[in-house]
Amino acid sequence: MTEGHTRHLVNRTYDEIKVGDSAALTRTLMPEDVRLFAVLTGDLNPATQDEGNSTTGMFREMVAHGMWSGSLVSTLLGTQFPGPGTQLIDQRLHFARPVNIGDTITITLTARQKFDHNRHVLLDCSCVNQEGLVVVHGTVEVQAPTEKIARIETAARPEIRIDDKHARYTQMLERVKGLEPIPTAVAHPCDCESLKGPVMAFQAGIIEPILVGPEAKIRSVAEEHGIDLYGIRIVHAAHSHDAAALAVSLVRTGDAEALMKGSLHTDELMSEVVSRANGLRTNRRISHVFLMDVPTYHRPLLITDAAINIAPSLEDKVDIIQNAIDLAHVIGIPEPKVAILSAVETVNPKIQSTLDAAALCKMADRGQIKGGILDGPLAFDNAVSIVAAKTKGIHSAVAGHAEILVVPDLESGNMVAKQLEYLANALTAGIVLGTRVPIVLTSRADTAETRTASCVIAALVAHAKRNSGNT
Incomplete structure (x- = not known):
């Protein structure tokens, strides 16, 4: 996807620049900036692209302090001050504090000194974040243009989004790596996605599903869609209402530590969950x-x-x-x-x-x-x-x-x-x-992957309950 982009580029010649003149540029560091730099540098290790972790290592520090901030300095030099025709001679920048994803920084360049013999200009560079704290400071030396350039630049600027949903899904599954699978009662998994989800979670070692519903129907769906039920327990229930009640009872007896909705309506399952007599309140x-x-x-x-x-x-x-x-x-x-x-x-x-x-x-x-x-x-x-x-x-x-x-x-x-x-x-x-146990409650339109991801969260909650002794 691209968007039309028009810029009015007017440079400042050496003769026009006065000591004390300045220009500024404001940008926000976004997750896609990190991913784009990862692609450009060839470092596609997921651990180096974890935006939620403030200690993701050398790559993140390089992006935040060097490549990203440095690229914005170059942008300001080449488009505004002095503008087109500028040649970078030297830059000496000090990185005072981290720039984190979501931070908005403002870069300001101010002319400190002019050198008539070679038409160089020494510029003070200051970068502050949204809290007014200095993140980068130093100096930049440029050769300023001698001829006036003024033009309208129209281009189709690409709006780049780098997104690998499968990679994010894989990272989600990594959260439970090494943990014991959680016994999970699955109420009425009688269509493709609601059956495939817990089976995928079983194959990934996240849960030990107990499929509760009409056994013939469950096996028919599995056969139709090529879903392997080997090693998975099935508890027969006559219909969806019966499946909901039986699945909840498996939790109450301690046979299951989590509950999962299948292809039945939410109200059917939750009416059993909230029952004051036999529910999970x-x-x-x-x-x-x-x-x-x-x-x-x-x-x-x-x-x-x-x-x-x-x-x-x-x-x-x-x-x-x-x-x-x-x-x-x-x-x-x-x-x-x-x-x-x-x-x-x-x-x-x-x-x-x-x-x-x-x-x-x-x-x-x-x-x-x-x-x-x-x-x-x-x-x-x-x-x-x-x-x-x-x-x-x-x-x-x-x-x-x-x-x-x-x-x-x-x-x-x-x-x-x-x-x-x-x-x-x-x-x-x-x-x-x-509730007494975590409940995987997804929409009937949700994919098997969404259901499996939800099992990850349920498993983490169940393990936390085990560790706290709160059963």
Whole structure:
């Protein structure tokens, strides 16, 4: 995909430049910048492209400090100051602090000294991030142009996106490498994708599936689609309602440590889960979390609740947030940044979600919600974009770096999650929390890969429960 790009290029000749003249350029380091540099350098090791880890090693440091910052200095020299016709003679730059993905830096070049004998100009170079902290400083020496150049440059500039969803999926599976498979009751896996998902997870060593449903139907689907059921236990159930009840009972008896939805309706499964007599309730509100790996965002995103609670109350949201924070800890985020979303970023008495956000933040201050950093209300743009937050004057540890998005209601959350999945090519996993065991709850339209990815998260939660002794 390309977009038409027009630039008015006007250079500054040596005679026009005065000591003290300056020019600036602002850019944000995005995940695709890291991937593009990886392709250019031939370093395609996934470990060197992990944007969520602040210690990813030498390659990331090279991108953030050298190649990326240096390329922006060259861009500023060649297009603005002095502009076309400039020749780089020397540069001496000092890299004061890291530039992380999502950081916005502003590079400023200022003329310090002119040398008439060779028409060289010595420029001071300063790079500051969105917090005003210096990340790069030094000097650049150039030979300034002697002839005036002014032109309109029109080009089709490619908008480059480098995304390997399969590689992201493979990295997801690596999270449970070496862990014991988790016994998982799968309720009514009676179509291709709902059967293929747990079988793929079994073959990858993630779960030990117990397929609960009409045995003849399950075997027929397997035969039709070439799915190998060797080594997998099948528990016969007459129909989908029976399968849901039996799958939940397997959890209650300890035969399964996780539950997985098959091709039945969500209501059928969840009615058994929430049963006060024979269900899987705890003292927590039950909630759903989408874990999304979005290729255009620099960290994992957890979206809650987009599948269970239709219009959660303030009290409900406390548990919804705590469930998501606990999940973030399980997947390796020690202090997740929680953005409580609304349509606006200021408290408005006419918008209930802004009042809830303000109350939830104060509850976190008082220790009623633990383990994360909360801020809200935040609109979606300033929750995930430093530039948007800066434009709106929002100073927050969460804005632009959110890892958990708390939506006002099910409708808005479902729309956000589905848009990221289908328009932004996000890798998606879905899980229900607040129950005695993790529940893999995916849409009937979800692929086997999405179901397998969800099994990864369920397995991590189940192992965390084992380790904590909380069964």
